[in-house]
Amino acid sequence: NLAKKNLTIGILAFEPKHLIKANWQPIIEHVNQYLTHVSLQVEPYYYDELYSAVARREVDFVLTNSAYYIELAHSQGLSSPLASLITSYKNTPLRGFGGVIFTQAERTNIQGLSDLKGKRIATPKLGSVGGYMMQAYEMLQAGVELDSYKVIETGLPHEKTVWAVLQGEAEAGFVRTGVLESMLERGLIQADAIRIINQQELTDFPLALSTRLYPEWPLAAMAHVNTAHAGQVVGVFLTLDHNTSILREANVYGFSVPADYEPIRELMRTLKAKPYNIEAAITWRDIWRTHREESILAMTAILVILALSLLLVAYTRRLSKTLEQLKDNEEDLRISAVAFDTLEAIFITDLNERIIRVNNAFKQLTGYDDKEVLGQTPRILSSGMHDADFYRQIWREIKTFGGWTGELWNKRKSGERFPVQQAITAVKDVRGQTTHYLSTFSDITVRKLSEEQIHQLAFYDPLTGLANRRLLEDHIVQAFSSSARNKSYCALLFIDLDHFKHLNDTMGHKQGDELLKVVAQRLKESVRDGDTVARQGGDEFIILLEDLGEFKHDAAISAQTISEKILTAISQPYLLTDTQYILTASIGINLFIDHHETVEELMKRSDLAMYQAKAEGRDAIRFFDPSMQEAAARRSEIEADLRQAIELEQFELYYQPKVNRDGSLNGYEALLRWHHPVKGMIPPLEFIPVAEETGLIVPIGQWVFMQACHTIKQWQQDSSKQQLILAINISARQFRQKSFVAEFIKGYMEFGFPAHLLELELTESLLMDDVSATVGKMKELNQAGFLFALDDFGTGFSSLSYLKNLPLNCLKIDQSFVHDMLEDPEDAAIVETIITLAKTLKLKVIAEGVETQEQAIALRELGCDLMQGYYFGKPAPLPLA
C-alpha cells in the first residue's frame, strides 16, 4: 500500500476560521475513509489569504463562492468547477442561493425596486456575490442604475447590514439568502420588523429571496493536481450520503455535478466586477452602444479641427481639447477591435436577423468565412437538434428581457454538431429601440466531456465499468417501488469469487485486474439488459435482477437458473498471457418485493447467504431463506420431470364419487394423479402449484379435460351412466388464458354429449382474481350449457353481492369445516350458514371430505344436497369406480 498523497482543500472563510474548520473537519475526515490514494486536509483562508495561497500553490483544491472562484480562476488558473456544493436548510437540499433586498417594515414609501432610487442601501461588502452583486444586477435588470442609489458598506458578517437597516443608517439592505432566517431563529430580530422587496415565490426554495437563484459554491482543483487524484476526490464528494449525521450537523447536503456558473459570470461582467473590471469597461456591447455616434462625432471633429487649425489660430485651445477627445475615441476603437477578437465567437445581426458581422473566433469555430455568412440568418448554424419551440422560447426571452443565455447545439460548416454556451443580447439605441442583436458563444465540448467523465467516476467502477455501489443502491431503491407497483419479485445476488485473493497474489495484481474485467464481462452477458451488474470492490460483485414475476417460488427458480448460468460462465477457463486460470464463485440470493426491507438489510441478507454458500464448500448457490432453498431445489427437479410427464404418459385420472341425499350416485370428481417412475406417486398438492407457476398447468389441464370428455362419452354408451356428472378442477392460470373459452368449447364439440354433464370446479381465489374477466368467461361457458361449482367454499372472501350474479350451480363446502363439524360448534355453524346461504341463492350445496357416517347424517339433516368423501369412496381409477 503506497503512502497516500496529502492534498489540501482551501476553503473561503466568511466567518472566523476556527468555526469554518470545525464545520468542515469532520466531513473531510469522513471523506478520507473512502480515499485510497489521497489523504485530504482542510484549511480555511480569509479572502486575501486564499488568493495568496492559490498563487503560492499552497492548496490543491479550492472551495469558495462562485464569484471568488471566477476571479481566482481568471487570475490564477483553476480547473473548471468539478462539483457544486449542496447546502442543507432544515434537511432540505439547497442547490442555489440568491440575494435578499429588504427594508424596515414600516417604510411604506419603499415597495418595489424602483423606489430604491436615491436611497441609502447597506451591503456587507461590494465584492460579495450574495450580499451585493446579485441584488445590484437584479436592480440593473429592472432599470435601476448602479449610480442611482448610495451604497454603504457595513463589513462582514451580513448581520451588520441587517442592524444598519434596522437602526436607520440605511433605508434598505442587501444580504444573502438565509441570513434573515438564521437571525430570526436565534431571536435576534422580529419577523414583523422587516419587509422583503421584490420577493420571489419559488415553491422549492424555503428562504426569502429577491433575485433569481444562482448556483452554490464550486469545488475546483489547482492545475498541478494529478487528474486521477482529482477524480477520486470528486467521486467521493459526489457520492456523499446526505443521511450521515456528520453532514447533517454541518448543514451540508452533499455535492452535485457542477452547476452552470455562466449566469454568475454574466452578472460579474455586467457589474464590471473583478476580474471583468478592466475588460468590462470596454465590452463590445458598451462600444456598440456608443460607437456610431461617437465615431461620427470624432470624424467630424477631425474635419473641424483640421479646418480650424488652418483657418483659425484663435481656436487653438478648443482645438486641443477636441484632439484629446479624438484620442480617447481612437483608444476606444482600438480596444473594441481587440475585444471583438476574443476567443469567444461573436456575430451581430440586424433587425431582420441577417448577419452583418462576425469575428475571427466565429470563423474558426464554425468553419464559415465572411462571404458565406454575411447576409445569412443564424439558422445557418442550426443543428436540427432543437425544435421550433426551443428557438421560439429564446426569442420570447430576448423580446421580454433583452437577452438570453443558455446551452444549445450548433452545427459547423462541415456538418459536425457541437455544444455551445451562447448569449444573445438585444442592442438598443439611446431611445431604447432595438437596433441589432449581438450573440456570443463558446464551444463547451470539453466541459461536457468532463461532466460525463465525472458522472462516470461517480457512478461506475473505474476498473470494470460496472455500476458502483452508489448506482446499485439507487437502482435497488427504484426496484422497491417498481416491484410494488408491478407486484413482481426482484432478487439481489451477491457473487464472490472463490480463493481469488490467493490467485491475485500469485498471478500479480495487474493480471488480477484483467481477470476481474473478464469476469465482469461474463456477468453482464449472463443477465438481461435491464438488470444491474455492480462491483462492490475487490472480487465481490452484486447483481440486481428485476421482474421475476408475481410468484415467490417462480422468482426463486428464475434466480436459481440465472445463478447457475453465472456459475457456468465464471467457470469457463480464462486465458491471460498464455496462462490458463480456472475460477469458481459462490452466490448468495435474497428475493424481495416492495419496501419491506431497507437496502442495508437486503445487502446483509444476500451477503449472509453468500457466506453460507462459501461455508458449504464454495462453487455453490444459497438462498437467504432456507425454505426457498429447499423449495427451489425440489421445484426445479419437479419442473424438469413434469415437462416430460404428459409425453411419457405418467398422468392418470382418479374418480371420486359424489352422492345424492338418498345415497344414489350423482357423478364423480376427476382428480389427477402423477406416477413418477422413480419417486412414485406425487400428490397433486405438490406438483399442481409448480405446474401453475411454470405454466405447465395449461397443457396438463388440457389433457385432464380431454380425458374427462372421453369418460363422459363412454358413459353415454351405458344407459345406467348416461346421467352421471363429471367434475374437473380448473386452475386459475388455466382459466386466465385468453383462449380458454374458445378452446374449451372447440374441444367439447368433438364429443357432442350434453354440456351440463361436465362440471367445472373453480376456487374462490380464482374468482377474486379479476372479477369482471372471470364472470365474462363463466357466463359465456354457462350459455353453452356448462355448470360451475365453487370449490373450497368458506376459505376465501366471496362477497355475497357478486355470488348472486355468478352463473353458479353449486357451492362446495370446504372439507376443513366438515372435518371438525361434530366437535367444533363454530365449524358446525359455518356449515349450517353455507347451506342456508346456498338455499337462499338457489344453489345446490355439496360437502366434501365426508369421512364418517355421523358426518353424513348430520349434513343430511342440515339439508345438504350432495356429499363426497372417503366415507362414500376414495378417488380411484375408473374400472374400480
Ligand SMILES: Nc1nc2c(ncn2[C@@H]2O[C@@H]3COP(=O)(O)O[C@H]4[C@@H](O)[C@H](n5cnc6c(=O)[nH]c(N)nc65)O[C@@H]4COP(=O)(O)O[C@H]3[C@H]2O)c(=O)[nH]1
Ligand atoms: N382427507 C380427506 N381428503 C379427501 C376426502 N375426500 C376427498 N379428499 C381429497 O380432497 C381433495 C379434493 O379435491 P380439491 O379440493 O379439488 O383439491 C384438489 C385440486 O385442487 C387439485 N387437483 C387435483 N386434480 C386436479 C386437476 O386435474 N386439475 C387441477 N387444476 N387441480 C387438481 O389438487 C387438490 C388435491 O387433490 P387430491 O390430493 O386428489 O385431494 C382431493 C381428494 O383426494 C376425505 O374424505 N378426506
